[in-house]
Amino acid sequence: MSFDALVAYILERLPELWLRTGEHLMLTGCSTLSAMFIGIPVGILLYRTTWLRGPMMGVIGILQTIPSLAMLVFLLALLKKIGVMPALIALTLYALLPIARNTLTGLEEVSAEVMEAAEGIGMQEYQQLMMVRIPLAAPVIVAGIRTAAVVGVGIATLSAFIGAGGLGQFINRGLALANTNLILLGAIPAALLALIVDFSIGAFEWGLRPERKRDKKGSVQSLMRQLAFMLPVALVLIGIVTYFTKPGWISESATQLETGHRIVRIGTKNFTEQLILGEMMAQLIETKTDLIVERRFNLGGTMICHGALVNGEIDLYAEYTGTGLTAILKHAVISDPEEALHYVTKTYHERFDLQWLKPFGFNNTYAISVRAADAAQNGWNTISDLKESAKNLLAGFTAEFAERPDGYPGLRQAYTLQFGDVRDFDPSLMYEAIRNNEVDVICAFATDGRIAAYNLKPLKDDRNFFPPYHAAPVIREEILKTHPELGDVLSLFGGLIDNARMQRLNFEVDGKKRRTAEVVKEFLKAKGIL
Amino acid sequence: MIKLTRVFKTFDGGRSYAVKDLSLSVDWGETLVLLGSSGCGKTTTLKMINRLIEPTKGTIEVNGRDVMDHNPVDLRRQIGYVFQEIGLFPHMTIEQNVEIVPRLLGWSIRSRRERMQELLDLVGLPAERFAERFPDELSGGQQQRVGVARALAANPTYLLMDEPFGALDALTREALQQELLTLKNQIKKTIVFVTHDLHEALLIGDRIAILHEGNLEQIGTKKDILDTPATKFVKDLFAIKRPSIFT
Numbered sequence: 001m002s003f004d005a006l007v008a009y010i011l012e013r014l015p016e017l018w019l020r021t022g023e024h025l026m027l028t029g030c031s032t033l034s035a036m037f038i039g040i041p042v043g044i045l046l047y048r049t050t051w052l053r054g055p056m057m058g059v060i061g062i063l064q065t066i067p068s069l070a071m072l073v074f075l076l077a078l079l080k081k082i083g084v085m086p087a088l089i090a091l092t093l094y095a096l097l098p099i100a101r102n103t104l105t106g107l108e109e110v111s112a113e114v115m116e117a118a119e120g121i122g123m124q125e126y127q128q129l130m131m132v133r134i135p136l137a138a139p140v141i142v143a144g145i146r147t148a149a150v151v152g153v154g155i156a157t158l159s160a161f162i163g164a165g166g167l168g169q170f171i172n173r174g175l176a177l178a179n180t181n182l183i184l185l186g187a188i189p190a191a192l193l194a195l196i197v198d199f200s201i202g203a204f205e206w207g208l209r210p211e212r213k214r215d216k217k218g219s220v221q222s223l224m225r226q227l228a229f230m231l232p233v234a235l236v237l238i239g240i241v242t243y244f245t246k247p248g249w250i251s252e253s254a255t256q257l258e259t260g261h262r263i264v265r266i267g268t269k270n271f272t273e274q275l276i277l278g279e280m281m282a283q284l285i286e287t288k289t290d291l292i293v294e295r296r297f298n299l300g301g302t303m304i305c306h307g308a309l310v311n312g313e314i315d316l317y318a319e320y321t322g323t324g325l326t327a328i329l330k331h332a333v334i335s336d337p338e339e340a341l342h343y344v345t346k347t348y349h350e351r352f353d354l355q356w357l358k359p360f361g362f363n364n365t366y367a368i369s370v371r372a373a374d375a376a377q378n379g380w381n382t383i384s385d386l387k388e389s390a391k392n393l394l395a396g397f398t399a400e401f402a403e404r405p406d407g408y409p410g411l412r413q414a415y416t417l418q419f420g421d422v423r424d425f426d427p428s429l430m431y432e433a434i435r436n437n438e439v440d441v442i443c444a445f446a447t448d449g450r451i452a453a454y455n456l457k458p459l460k461d462d463r464n465f466f467p468p469y470h471a472a473p474v475i476r477e478e479i480l481k482t483h484p485e486l487g488d489v490l491s492l493f494g495g496l497i498d499n500a501r502m503q504r505l506n507f508e509v510d511g512k513k514r515r516t517a518e519v520v521k522e523f524l525k526a527k528g529i530l
Numbered sequence: 531m532i533k534l535t536r537v538f539k540t541f542d543g544g545r546s547y548a549v550k551d552l553s554l555s556v557d558w559g560e561t562l563v564l565l566g567s568s569g570c571g572k573t574t575t576l577k578m579i580n581r582l583i584e585p586t587k588g589t590i591e592v593n594g595r596d597v598m599d600h601n602p603v604d605l606r607r608q609i610g611y612v613f614q615e616i617g618l619f620p621h622m623t624i625e626q627n628v629e630i631v632p633r634l635l636g637w638s639i640r641s642r643r644e645r646m647q648e649l650l651d652l653v654g655l656p657a658e659r660f661a662e663r664f665p666d667e668l669s670g671g672q673q674q675r676v677g678v679a680r681a682l683a684a685n686p687t688y689l690l691m692d693e694p695f696g697a698l699d700a701l702t703r704e705a706l707q708q709e710l711l712t713l714k715n716q717i718k719k720t721i722v723f724v725t726h727d728l729h730e731a732l733l734i735g736d737r738i739a740i741l742h743e744g745n746l747e748q749i750g751t752k753k754d755i756l757d758t759p760a761t762k763f764v765k766d767l768f769a770i771k772r773p774s775i776f777t
Contacts, residue, residue: 116613116617117611117618121631123634211664214623
């Protein structure tokens with residue numbers, strides 16, 4: 001990308017960049033603040049209640065080790081909400097450990113001689129704590145807050161998985177679309193933000209040093225001291241203000257209040273095809289109905305999308321029959337496409353009050369793929385052909401595939417096949433990995449544009465192991481009742497997109513780096529739908 | 531007046547005693563030195579007077595009232611305490627350190643300020659130069675002067691001094707000892723002074739109580755102790771090195 005193009009690229013995204021940075025600050029700032037309000041008193045409590053220390057620090061330590069995505073899924077189940085709330089809670093829980101621990105350590109480390117003096121001159125116990133012990137522990141406590149906030153900037157990028165925005169949104173979208181520019185657009189500001197947060201709390205620490213107190217009023221030093229105190233506060237305020245004044249095109253929560261039920265919230269998982277399907281449904285609904293669409297795209301996987309749908313946090317998203325069958329309903333694989341669709345339709349209706357609409361047409365099943373050159377050299381055509389050399393092959397799977405019964409565990413049984421080693425990848429990195437010879441086998445998606453673009457060969461599923469993965473809109477029956485036109489409009493998609501077409505659409509976006517909205521619009525126009 | 535009657539203190543449930551059957555009294559305006567080597571119970575005794583440590587047995591009276599009947603916080607605010615390790619608050623300026631007890635007692639800012647200036651002058655650290663400094667910007671001797679000023683701030687009747695000059699170099703120590711002698715005459719306090727230094731004890735004490743392994747060996751003026759040592763321990767103690775200035 002030339003320099004001019006780069007500048008143009010950034011300028012074009014500047015308003016959103018500003019907004020995401022603000023959201024990011026808000027998420028980090030508010031979670032660090034609430035962690036302070038909990039962590040410091042907890043640290044003080046633990047200092048005074050020795051027997052509680054072990055169990056309590058244990059619990060806080062365990063919270064820290066929960067993987068972030070698991071934490072988000074858990075909070076979604078608990079709160080029945082996606083968006084800012086679960087993200088803030090997760091970030092707060094992660095920030096607790098450094099703050100509580102440093103508070104405890106700081107209080108413990110105050111010299112016994114000084115504390116004896118405090119007691120000996122006649123301070124009450126709480127005066128000893130407030131006038132001597134806490135002020136002397138303050139630098140250590142602030143250092144803990146600093147750690148929590150800087151780490152928080154990093155963790156907050158994961159909030160995008162649950163629709164809470166922040167700079168992670170760019171990273172998430174970039175990963176989904178295999179778009180390095182987008183990833184950097186999120187990652188570089190996030191790194192800068194971490195530095196700024198670190199600096200500002202460092203400045204706060206500097207202002208807190210006792211000798212700063214005697215700076216003459218109105219002197220440069222005392223001015224700097226006041227600035228140093230205001231810096232972290234200002235950062236949090238900027239975040240909060242940006243968050244609450246964000247323009248309507250980002251969040252329709254305000255519109256939602258005004259217009260009541262006239263809003264449809266569409267979710268997607270975090271990969272290209274999902275974004276395309278989500279955008280397709282959104283554009284169609286926007287043109288063919290008078291409903292307002294809120295795009296809650298790029299949610300962190302099946303469980304979060306399904307959880308959000310069941311809890312009414314989104315109204316529809318595109319799901320795959322095989323995924324619904326095995327991952328959601330925990331049912332055994334059904335190989336017949338009709339039968340599979342029938343089963344999920346029936347069970348979703350009974351169990352979740354959710355409706356499966358007409359499938360789009362393509363079957364995005366897993367395609368165990370190898371480099372075409374390797375396939376030619378070894379004469380691999382079917383998955384069974386891999387059996388001999390499997391133990392020498394390195395497999396790169398998505399985390400979901402590695403665990404799902406219709407993924408690697410089932411595949412291993414069906415083909416009595418064991419790869420030498422399996423690595424988990426983010427879906428988009430998986431393709432880069434096989435292209436760069438880091439792995440030999442991947443679980444490609446049958447509709448992925450990169451299969452053709454990267455010269456990969458999908459191997460034939462000769463034992464019909466993989467269930468059909470026909471994509472279809474899944475929608476809450478409640479909204480379908482209020483807005484029956486949604487059903488009519490979405491049925492226009494029935495059978496419209498076959499595998500080859502989906503591959504091309506995917507490649508337009510993640511191969512050619514074109515904008516999803518543009519590609520979708522072009523397609524819908526060509527089809528005469530728009 | 532401070533009066534100890536048959537005071538015992540054990541830290542290990544009675545297997546050993548830090549202070550054993552100690553009775554003594556400190557008269558108005560007097561400076562009593564508790565002299566002994568480390569572990570003899572002198573600091574324990576001092577801390578029992580303001581209830582930093584509570585006696586196992588026996589009574590300690592301050593102003594004719596058992597310390598156990600005092601609210602410990604109120605008691606401590608009436609008794610100035612100069613600590614062994616100086617014990618200034620490192621995050622407070624000299625001014626704030628000196629003012630702390632008056633502040634706890636709720637004095638007005640103005641009277642606190644006046645008192646602080648008066649005291650810093652008294653210990654030879656003029657307020658205009660020292661008030662805004664922090665303890666670690668002062669030498670050890672200056673810090674301990676502040677420690678004395680802090681102990682005197684609320685104008686207590688009693689002053690407890692726990693080896694206040696122990697950590698200082700010899701020259702500074704001697705200067706401070708001389709200053710204390712002068713100060714003593716100016717302020718007319720009842721002082722209990724703990725030391726392990728014979729020379730210091732003889733210089734400062736109106737009377738000296740010699741403690742050994744928790745027992746009181748002898749209490750009396752320096753003349754009594756030097757002329758008629760009560761026990762072999764006392765005799766040996768002063769026989770080793772009879773300070774020349776008192777002969």
